[in-house]
Every structure is written in C-alpha cells, then in structure tokens.
Amino acid sequence: MSKEKDLALGILSTVGGIQNVELITHCMTRVRITLRDESLASVEELKRVPGVLGVIEESTLQIIVGPGLVEKVSGVIASISGVDLGEVIPLQNVHAIQTNPSSETGGISDKEKAEQLAAQNKEKYKEKNNTPVKNFLKSVSNIFIPLAPAFVAAGLLAGITSVIGNFITAGHLSGEGWAQFNLILNVIKNGIFSYMAIFVGINSARVFGASPSLGGVIGGATLLTGMKPELPIHNLFTGEPLIAGQGGIIGVVLAVWILSLIEKRLHKIMPNSIDLIVTSFLSVIATGLLTIFLIMPFAGFVADNLLIAVNWILSVGGAFAGFFLGGIWLVMVMLGLHHIMTPIHIELIAQTGMTILLPILAMAGAGQVGAGLALWIRCRRNKQLTGIIKGALPVGVLGIGEPLIYGVTLPLGKPFVTACLGGAFGGAVIGYFGNVGAMSIGASGIEMLLLIADGKWWVYLLGLITAYFFGFICTYLFGTPKEAREPKEA
Numbered sequence: 001m002s003k004e005k006d007l008a009l010g011i012l013s014t015v016g017g018i019q020n021v022e023l024i025t026h027c028m029t030r031v032r033i034t035l036r037d038e039s040l041a042s043v044e045e046l047k048r049v050p051g052v053l054g055v056i057e058e059s060t061l062q063i064i065v066g067p068g069l070v071e072k073v074s075g076v077i078a079s080i081s082g083v084d085l086g087e088v089i090p091l092q093n094v095h096a097i098q099t100n101p102s103s104e105t106g107g108i109s110d111k112e113k114a115e116q117l118a119a120q121n122k123e124k125y126k127e128k129n130n131t132p133v134k135n136f137l138k139s140v141s142n143i144f145i146p147l148a149p150a151f152v153a154a155g156l157l158a159g160i161t162s163v164i165g166n167f168i169t170a171g172h173l174s175g176e177g178w179a180q181f182n183l184i185l186n187v188i189k190n191g192i193f194s195y196m197a198i199f200v201g202i203n204s205a206r207v208f209g210a211s212p213s214l215g216g217v218i219g220g221a222t223l224l225t226g227m228k229p230e231l232p233i234h235n236l237f238t239g240e241p242l243i244a245g246q247g248g249i250i251g252v253v254l255a256v257w258i259l260s261l262i263e264k265r266l267h268k269i270m271p272n273s274i275d276l277i278v279t280s281f282l283s284v285i286a287t288g289l290l291t292i293f294l295i296m297p298f299a300g301f302v303a304d305n306l307l308i309a310v311n312w313i314l315s316v317g318g319a320f321a322g323f324f325l326g327g328i329w330l331v332m333v334m335l336g337l338h339h340i341m342t343p344i345h346i347e348l349i350a351q352t353g354m355t356i357l358l359p360i361l362a363m364a365g366a367g368q369v370g371a372g373l374a375l376w377i378r379c380r381r382n383k384q385l386t387g388i389i390k391g392a393l394p395v396g397v398l399g400i401g402e403p404l405i406y407g408v409t410l411p412l413g414k415p416f417v418t419a420c421l422g423g424a425f426g427g428a429v430i431g432y433f434g435n436v437g438a439m440s441i442g443a444s445g446i447e448m449l450l451l452i453a454d455g456k457w458w459v460y461l462l463g464l465i466t467a468y469f470f471g472f473i474c475t476y477l478f479g480t481p482k483e484a485r486e487p488k489e490a
Contacts, residue, residue: 003051004069008076010049011063016040018080018089023060025086026074027145029395029402030062033077053392054406059138064406067395141339143203143253148442150192150199155442157189159450162439166455193440196346197222200249201256208260214284215256221288222252222296235297242292247299248347255295259287303347310348314356319432322360326427326467327420329364334405345441354437354453359460360427362444363467365401367422369445370471371415371479372396372404378480381487399444418479422471429463436460 012018015033020041023034035041046063047055056062065073078085164182167173192199201219205212224244227233232241266279314321332338341357348355376389385408392403409415430436436459438451445464452460 004072005076007049007051007065007069008073008080011046011052011073012077012080014042014046014049015061018077021077021081021089023086023088024074024077024081025060026070028148029067029070029400030056030064031070031074031077032060032062034060053388053403054410056406059134064402066391066403067400137337137339139207140343142207143200144339144342146203147192147199151440151442153442154189154192155440155451156447157185158440159443159447161185161189163450189440193346193349195220195223196249197245197252200252204253204256205260208257210256210260210263210283211280214259214263214280214287217284218255218259218287218291219252221291222247222255224292233292235300236293237297237301242296243300245350246303247296248303248350249343250303250347251291251295251299253343254299255287255291258290258295259283262286303351306344306347307351310344310357314360314431314434317431318434319428322363322427322429322431323424324427325357325360326363326367326430327424329361329427330368330401330405330416330420330423333364333401334410342441348437349440352437354439355441356435356437358438358441358444359436359448359452359463360430362399362448362460363426363430363463364420364423365396365399365445366426366464366467367419367424367471368401368404368409369393369396370422370468370473371409371419371475373468374418374472374475375408375412375415375480375484378476379484382484384488385484397445398447412481412484414479414481415475418474419471421474422467422469425470426463426467429466430459433459436463 011031011033012021015021015035016037017040020036021033022036025032041061043055043057043061046052046061051065051069052063053066054064056064074085078087081089083089161182164173164178164185168178168182197219198216199219201215201217202212203215204210204219205215222245224233224242227242227244234240235242263279263283266282267275270279317324329338332341341361345355345358348357372389372393376386376393379385388407389404392407396404404419405416409419433456435454436456437453438448439453440451443451449457449460
C-alpha cells in the first residue's frame, strides 16, 4: 500500500470514516475536511497518525501533511468517496450509511437521520464561526488559496527572467535567442498578473454566491479594455482620467460582492422565463457602472493610501518595524490571519513593481528553520521528534513553514517563541536597510532570492542568515523543553 493511501486511511479512521466526511479540499500543505458530525472525530488520535504534522480545528478540520503529499492524500480520500475533489459527497455515495428503515426511530431511515445530523452540524458550524472577522478572513482565504499554484509558478518565472535579464545586461549571455527566450518566459509569467482582476473576479463570485462568469466580467471591466485616450473616463471625485486597474483587486472583490447582492435579489423577483437573460444583463450593467464610476475611484484612494502607510511605517520604524513584523508573523499564520496580506502584496506590486512587506515577513519562516535545527541537535535521542524535523526542514528552507509550526515548534511551546525571535531579528535586518522588495509572490524562503528587486538579494540573504542564527541560538539556549530531550522511539 502506498504512503499516501496509508495516510488517507489513517486520517479517515480517526474522523469517523468516509461516512462522516461531507467535503474534502486542500491548500498547499493542509487537507481540509468538512465533517458531518464533529463528535465522531478524535483530534488527539488524528495527531498521532504517522505523517500528520499538525491539526487545526476551525470551520473545517485542517490536517497538515506537507506540500506535494497533500494533493495525493486528498485525491485518495476523494477517490474513496466516489466524487471529484472539492465536490460535496452525497449521502448515497457513503456505503456505510444504510437506507433501511429503523423500527427504533419510528420509521426514520439511517440515511434520513444522517441528513438531519448533517443539517444540525451545519448550523453549529455557522453559529461557532459566524463572526464578521472570521467570515471576512474565510472569504479572503477562499478567494486567493485556489490561485496559489499560479502565484508560485509566476513567482519562480519572475525570478528566472530577472536572472537571465541581468546576465544579458552584463554581457554574460548574448545573442537574440536568449533575449527571445526571456521574452517568452515573461509573457507566460505576465499571464497571471496582467489578468489577475479576472481570476479574482471569478473566485470572488464563487465565494459570494454570484455567477462566476459575471464575476469575471466585472473583474475584466476594471481593466478598461477598449477605452480610448482621446475619450477618457474621468474620476468623479478628482476629475482626472481613470487608469486601467485603478483600485486593484481590492476594488474587484468589493465590486463582485455588490454584484452578488444585486444578482441574488433579481433572481428572487424575476420570472423564470426571462431570469437568465434579464438578471445577467441588469446585474452586469448596474455593477459595471458602479464599479467604473464609484468603486474604482474609492478603491484607488484606499490603495494609494495603503502604499503611503506601508512606506511610512517602514521608513520611520526601520529596524524596529522589521523586528515587530518579522516576530509577529508566525502568530498571524497560526491564527489564520496571514491570507489577508495576499491582496496587499498584490496591490503593492501593481503600484510599485514590488512588495516591501514580503521579504520581512519571510524571515519568520527562517526563524522556524533555525529553531528546527537546534531541536534536531539537542533532541537527537528523541527519534520521533527528529523524524518529524527531518521531513519538515527541507520545505521550511523553501519557505513553507506550517509543517515546522504545527508539527514541531508550536506543540512544544517554547521553540515557537524562540522561532518568533529569530524571525524578529531577521526582520530587523531587512527593516534597517529598507526598501528591499520582492517582484512577485508565491515563493518564500531561500527561493525568494530570485525575486528580490534592484540587486538587493544580498540584504535578503543577510536577513535569512540572521534569522537562522538567532532562531538556532535562542532555541538551543532557552527554547528546548526537557521532556523533548528524553529518548523516544519513532
């Protein structure tokens, strides 16, 4: 039996079986399972399943297994359920639920009982997680997580094209072939960022309950395709011509949310015979006009002032601001607040060509790596712990820190704090030099060296080394619990 199948079956055995799974999805490192009945799952047993690096309990049960493996494990569970990944698992697909009536329940079948239980648990989920902050963060996460593979690919392409371009400029690479090859890579890379508004519009529509195609139309409208320079659209507030993409994806998300309100309302009042045609038309024309004349100017104002605020904080705060941001980032990741930064990074890149926040925040992952190395050395007799560290460190170096957070440092307590300190010192170095930005998102850790703009990769590397060093020293001296150093077999 394959490793991923063993892990999938181990997970299912602790969450109440496939009959208790309603939906299975995943992100870069986590298998996300929506349960029909929370009480049937044993989180403590789940944490002990070999290959599980950590468990997060939110509106979904999030099981950290690491990059690469997460897709295979999720695929196995989806295959067992009989539906495609990301589709709701119908109760008739769950073979463990019988449809024979039960005399003990007054003729109510087991299937009907399960349906009632599922409905009750959905209400419990809504009550437990129905806060404005949680709903907002969940929406942001659901909009941008599906775009993660594109961000990673585009980010690495951005780094490669930057390196090739530098070599061509320096004369190390010559000939039309290299220039043409670099141009082609840039064309591929620009696909995601040039049409980001459309991708975000489609995903936002899915999250807010509007038609995805209409969301794409509204996102595309912000690009002002076909607008003529001699006949510009003027900003109602400033009188200046609107610029394509003004307001960025912040404006797109807001516009598609309004689209969803209009479309849902029209569906309720429109006769079925004309619903498809009239609702689509009125929704697009109403939202489109609001987007161009109100939302784009407003979101543009917000985005411009966001840039001013970020630059002010880092220019005034310098090393102190870097220390604070680098130190607090792991806590934000742990609380699930990190997704809110994605639209901010994208907006900074759109306005300035780089995000000066990402290199500082990336130091948090480097602090984790330093802490992991210290634990590996100090806890070498604990084979169970060192086995987890061996699997988590390589991806940690590449900037994916969740296996180290949830599998190593957070469960032990003290190492999480000392890892945060390592990230803080690394962030202080980046903040001290200032204006160190990444040209793209999607890569972190040592990979981000390829993305650093204006030849300041050496500052980023210095920050990484500093975070590694202080994460290691702080953990080695102060952050290794006594019980973690005790012998334990894998």
